[in-house]
Amino acid sequence: MSVISSPADNSAARFAHLAVELHNLTGIEETVDVVVGFALQALNCSYAGLTVWASGSRPEIAAVTAPVVAEVFELQLGTETGPLVTTMHDRETVLIRDTESDHRWPEWAAKVSALGVRSVLDVPLLFGARHATTTGVLGLYSPEPDAFGPDDEAVAHILARHATVAIATTRHEANLAQAVDARKLVGQAMGILMERFDIDGDRAFAVLRRYSQDTNTKLRDVAQQLIDTRRLPRVNGPKP
Amino acid sequence: MPSTDLTSAHAFAELAGRLADLETVADVAETVCTAAAPLIGGGSVGLVLYEQRRFRLAGADDAVLAAAIDRQLVATEGPALDAARASAPVFADLTTTPLWSRWTPSACALGWRRWLSLPLMSRDQWCLGVLEVAGRTAAELGTAQIEQARVLAEHVAVAIDAARIRQTLLVAQIAQETVGQAVGILMERLDLTAEQAIGFLRRYSQEQHLKLRDVAAGLIATRKLPDPTGSR
Numbered sequence: 001m002s003v004i005s006s007p008a009d010n011s012a013a014r015f016a017h018l019a020v021e022l023h024n025l026t027g028i029e030e031t032v033d034v035v036v037g038f039a040l041q042a043l044n045c046s047y048a049g050l051t052v053w054a055s056g057s058r059p060e061i062a063a064v065t066a067p068v069v070a071e072v073f074e075l076q077l078g079t080e081t082g083p084l085v086t087t088m089h090d091r092e093t094v095l096i097r098d099t100e101s102d103h104r105w106p107e108w109a110a111k112v113s114a115l116g117v118r119s120v121l122d123v124p125l126l127f128g129a130r131h132a133t134t135t136g137v138l139g140l141y142s143p144e145p146d147a148f149g150p151d152d153e154a155v156a157h158i159l160a161r162h163a164t165v166a167i168a169t170t171r172h173e174a175n176l177a178q179a180v181d182a183r184k185l186v187g188q189a190m191g192i193l194m195e196r197f198d199i200d201g202d203r204a205f206a207v208l209r210r211y212s213q214d215t216n217t218k219l220r221d222v223a224q225q226l227i228d229t230r231r232l233p234r235v236n237g238p239k240p
Numbered sequence: 241m242p243s244t245d246l247t248s249a250h251a252f253a254e255l256a257g258r259l260a261d262l263e264t265v266a267d268v269a270e271t272v273c274t275a276a277a278p279l280i281g282g283g284s285v286g287l288v289l290y291e292q293r294r295f296r297l298a299g300a301d302d303a304v305l306a307a308a309i310d311r312q313l314v315a316t317e318g319p320a321l322d323a324a325r326a327s328a329p330v331f332a333d334l335t336t337t338p339l340w341s342r343w344t345p346s347a348c349a350l351g352w353r354r355w356l357s358l359p360l361m362s363r364d365q366w367c368l369g370v371l372e373v374a375g376r377t378a379a380e381l382g383t384a385q386i387e388q389a390r391v392l393a394e395h396v397a398v399a400i401d402a403a404r405i406r407q408t409l410l411v412a413q414i415a416q417e418t419v420g421q422a423v424g425i426l427m428e429r430l431d432l433t434a435e436q437a438i439g440f441l442r443r444y445s446q447e448q449h450l451k452l453r454d455v456a457a458g459l460i461a462t463r464k465l466p467d468p469t470g471s472r
Contacts, residue, residue, distance in 0.1 A: 010387065012249040016394035019256055023398040024363050154246045161253040165260040169402050176409035180416050187417035188434055191424020194460075201421060201460065227427075227434060 014042070015158055022166035031170050032063035035138070035163040040065055042159065043152050045140040047117070049073060052125070052136040052167065053088055062136070068115050069141060075111055082108045087122040087137045093153065096120040098145035119147035123156045125164045138163060182220040189223035192230070207232075248388065251279055252395055259399035264407060265289070266298070268399045272371075273299035276396070280373060280388045282380040283354075288313075288320045289369035289400070295321065298369065305374055308347045315342040320370040323357035327367055330357045331386065333378075347374075354381040358393035362401045371396055415453060422456035425463070 018038055025031050032050045039048035049069035053059035059077055064070045076082030082105050083094040096102050099113035099120065112120070125136030138160045140148065148156075190204040199207075211232055212219045226232055255275065262268050269287050277285045286300030286309050295313055300306035312318030317340045319330040332339060332355050334348050347355065354375040360368045371393040375381030381389075419441070426437040445455045450466060458466035 010391075011245050012252050012391045013387070015249045015253060016391040019398050020394050023402065151243060151246060154250065158246065158249050158253045161257050165256055169260055173402075173405060173409070176406060176413075180409055180412045183413045184416040184420045187420020188424040188427065190417075191421040191426075191460075192428045193424075194421065195425040195428035195463075204421075227424075230428075 011042075011155070011158075015162060018159075019162050019165070022162065023169070025166075026170065026173070028062070028167065028170050028174075031166050032163070035159065035166070036063045036065050039138065039140055039156070039159060042155055043140055044147050044149075045119075045121070045142050045152075047141040049139045049141075050125075050136060050163065051084065051088075051139070059088065068117065069139065071115055072112055072117060072120075072139070072141065075108055079108070081105060083120055083122045084137050084139060087124050088135055091124045091126055091135060093124065093157070094120075094122045095148060095153065097148075100145070116143050117141045118143055118145040121148045121153065121156055123153075123160045125160050125167070127164055127168050136164070136167070182223075185220055185223040185227065189226040192226060248279070248391075252391055255279060255392075256395045256399065259395065260402065262399070262403060265400055265403045268396070268403050269298040272392075272396050272399075273301050276392055277301050279392055280385050282382070282385045283356075283373045283375040283389070285392075286372040286374070287369060287396075288324075288372060290324060290367055295324070295369075300372070304350050305352070305372070308350045308352055308374065309372055311346050312340075312343050315340075315346075318343040318347075319355050319357035320372055323359045323370050324367045327359050327361060327365075329359065329390070331355070351376050354378060356381060356386055356389055358389060360393060360397035360400060362397070362404070368397060368400050368404065418460065419452060419456045422459040425459055 018034070022031055022034060025034065036048040036050055039045060047064070047066045047069045049064040050062045051059050051073060052062045061070055061073050073084060076084045083096055087094050096109070097119060099109040099118050102109040119142040121140040123138045123140070125138060127135065138156060140156060142148070186208065189208055190201055193199065193204040193207055194201060208219060208222055211217070212222045215222070258275070259268050259271060262271060269289065272287055273285060277283065284300065284302040284305040286305045287298040288295050288309060289298040297306060297309050297313065300309060309320065312320050319332055319340070323330040334344050334353055334355055337344060352374045356373040358371040358373070360371060362368050371389070373381060373385070373389045375385070422441060423434055423437040426432055426440055427434060430437070430440070432440065441452060441455055444465060445452045448455070448466065455466055458464070
């Protein structure tokens with residue numbers, strides 16, 4: 001039984017408080033730490049961890065409550081096989097009732113049971129349309145066999161949903177804040193060129209963009225160089 | 241099967257996910273007003289937002305509720321305004337409350353009996369608006385519904401605040417580019433660092449009682465600082 005499903009404290013209210021707490025945090029690291037911390041309190045698990053994987057890059061361990069979770073993750077990321085990897089690719093929950101009798105990933109299961117972990121519940125973090133290329137896994141672990149019942153699975157899914165929202169929102173906000181900063185720098189660089197060559201904003205932007213393309217440098221960095229040196233960077237590469 | 245308590249938590253999590261995928265505050269308000277009432281299990285739901293220093297009816301799932309909320313804004317009294325002012329929930333039985341002598345009779349005349357106003361708090365702890373839940377009978381808005389409404393209000397506050405922050409950052413991108421161009425012009429013309437040029441623009445706009453944005457736009461358009469006399 002989950003602690004959270006006891007009638008004395010309403011789980012909808014606890015999750016609402018969690019959503020508010022997560023929203024009030026502005027960093028990804030704090031966000032994932034609160035999520036795995038909540039998992040320990042709300043679920044019948046002894047350890048929890050969270051991995052986030054953006055397509056085109058390696059899966060990253062975002063948070064763990066104990067070093068053993070990182071070991072369980074690493075065992076799978078190295079061989080690219082195991083319940084975590086399956087959860088990530090198939091975007092489906094995987095429950096292992098007992099690592100001592102699991103037949104799907106026998107090698108991995110033997111190593112994990114040697115680490116003292118018997119029950120494993122991996123729940124996918126399904127990001128919405130805007131983040132379709134990103135996925136994640138909330139991993140829950142217990143030294144007891146058959147530790148996770150239907151209520152634990154339900155709580156884990158709800159937690160994964162809130163974690164997904166919080167991570168996506170935090171990332172989106174960080175990206176927008178970076179874009180604001182970039183636009184400020186690009187604006188300043190445009191202003192320098194507008195004054196120097198007596199051109200309008202559109203032409204100044206076209207000059208910056210051409211330098212960005214010709215030198216294969218980010219627009220933001222071209223702008224920063226111009227602001228710092230008051231010169232346009234040299235074009236070394238071949239012209240298109 | 242998971243316990244029924246978790247069914248409700250699951251429904252709220254799904255709503256939170258749906259709201260988080262929306263772009264604007266208006267989209268969030270609309271979805272809350274069309275989709276949220278079943279999660280409370282009774283009553284009607286409306287939303288008041290505090291924008292540009294004014295309270296505004298952002299939506300309601302019932303035209304009669306919208307009318308009653310609107311009358312609060314016209315009468316400048318009522319549970320929503322009290323909840324916003326105190327940043328605390330207000331609950332009233334309109335048939336017995338001595339409060340809001342101008343508004344309460346009109347709300348009763350529209351058929352409302354029980355009224356709950358829940359403040360929606362931003363990340364910075366200011367009031368974004370108020371979630372309004374009203375019942376035509378005592379049973380429509382009882383203890384269970386009030387508890388669910390409070391849960392709903394927390395999720396709605398998070399979604400509205402997140403959408404508001406995204407909107408603010410998008411607007412800031414445009415504003416920063418405009419001010420940035422003016423700063424760049426001054427950096428080049430007067431051989432200043434960015435900080436010096438920003439300081440120059442700020443002082444100028446303060447001295448001339450002009451908005452920074454307007455000074456920047458004027459400088460970009462005419463290559464001159466806007467006329468100090470304000471004659472444009």
